[in-house]
Amino acid sequence: MSEELICITCPLGCHLSVDRQSDGGLAVTGNRCPRGVKYANEELLAPRRVVSATAAVEGGAACSGNPGGLCAVSRLPVRSSAAYPKQGVPELLEAIYALRVSLPVSRGDVLIKDFKGSGVDVIATRTLKKA
Numbered sequence: 001m002s003e004e005l006i007c008i009t010c011p012l013g014c015h016l017s018v019d020r021q022s023d024g025g026l027a028v029t030g031n032r033c034p035r036g037v038k039y040a041n042e043e044l045l046a047p048r049r050v051v052s053a054t055a056a057v058e059g060g061a062a063c064s065g066n067p068g069g070l071c072a073v074s075r076l077p078v079r080s081s082a083a084y085p086k087q088g089v090p091e092l093l094e095a096i097y098a099l100r101v102s103l104p105v106s107r108g109d110v111l112i113k114d115f116k117g118s119g120v121d122v123i124a125t126r127t128l129k130k131a
């Protein structure tokens with residue numbers, strides 16, 4: 001029985017049918033370009049996800065770095081610098097939730113470097129200064 005996927009690599013959103021072969025490979029149909037085959041292989045054999053979350057701010061309160069921005073921000077939005085293996089996402093989230101970020105912090109600052117040797121960092125997605 002085929003597995004059905006929608007390729008999200010581009011806005012065309014091709015509907016893919018994928019059959020597992022006896023040699024472990026995948027036979028993909030419905031793709032309009034080779035990237036659909038690559039997407040199906042990654043999604044079914046080694047899925048990865050970009051992880052977005054928030055991390056606690058040391059001391060609990062901060063202001064946005066933007067003039068006139070919000071104050072009393074207690075959590076900093078963060079994300080992985082690249083897609084991370086899906087099965088490891090809970091462990092990555094645990095590490096993010098254990099963080100206590102010292103301020104000030106700038107968007108793009110690396111908060112966790114090369115998590116578990118994956119080459120994936122956790123970075124700040126917002127600039128925050130002390131309240």
Ligand code: SF4
Pocket residue numbers: 007008009010011012013014030031032033034035036037039
């Ligand atoms: S298979 Fe190619 S054309 Fe279709 S959605 Fe994926 S990238 Fe786009």
